[in-house]
Amino acid sequence: MSNNNMAGKNGYGDKNYPPDEVLEAALCQYASERLSTEQKLVRLQTEHQTVIKPSTLYALQRKFKIPSVRKPPPEEIATAYVLKKVAEDVNQRNGTGTIGTLLASEGVLIPRYDFALYLLPVGSLLPL
Numbered sequence: 188m189s190n191n192n193m194a195g196k197n198g199y200g201d202k203n204y205p206p207d208e209v210l211e212a213a214l215c216q217y218a219s220e221r222l223s224t225e226q227k228l229v230r231l232q233t234e235h236q237t238v239i240k241p242s243t244l245y246a247l248q249r250k251f252k253i254p255s256v257r258k259p260p261p262e263e264i265a266t267a268y269v270l271k272k273v274a275e276d277v278n279q280r281n282g283t284g285t286i287g288t289l290l291a292s293e294g295v296l297i298p299r300y301d302f303a304l305y306l307l308p309v310g311s312l313l314p315l
């Protein structure tokens with residue numbers, strides 16, 4: 188056995204992550220704002236002084252079960268949410284992006300394609 192690394196440090200320095208509750212709340216907030224990976228990394232650096240790589244961000248999102256459009260709720264639940272938002276739009280003026288943003292602010296992330304073709308009236312599909 189080698190005695191080259193007596194201190195046990197691997198050369199990458201210590202990571203001082205914020206507490207799990209704070210980090211989870213921040214990642215949920217970023218998901219509801221529909222931020223990209225790069226935007227999330229920048230916000231983590233500026234707000235929490237945490238410098239991480241995308242792979243670590245993905246691992247943290249899996250650890251905290253952060254919602255994502257790539258992991259949408261079951262189709263019945265997603266349909267109910269979308270139909271509720273469409274019913275609230277009396278003039279039928281909200282497009283897929285607006286409805287997606289409204290649902291994301293409630294913590295429900297649904298891919299735009301899933302409800303654009305099947306659930307919205309034809310007229311609201313024009314301004315994609």
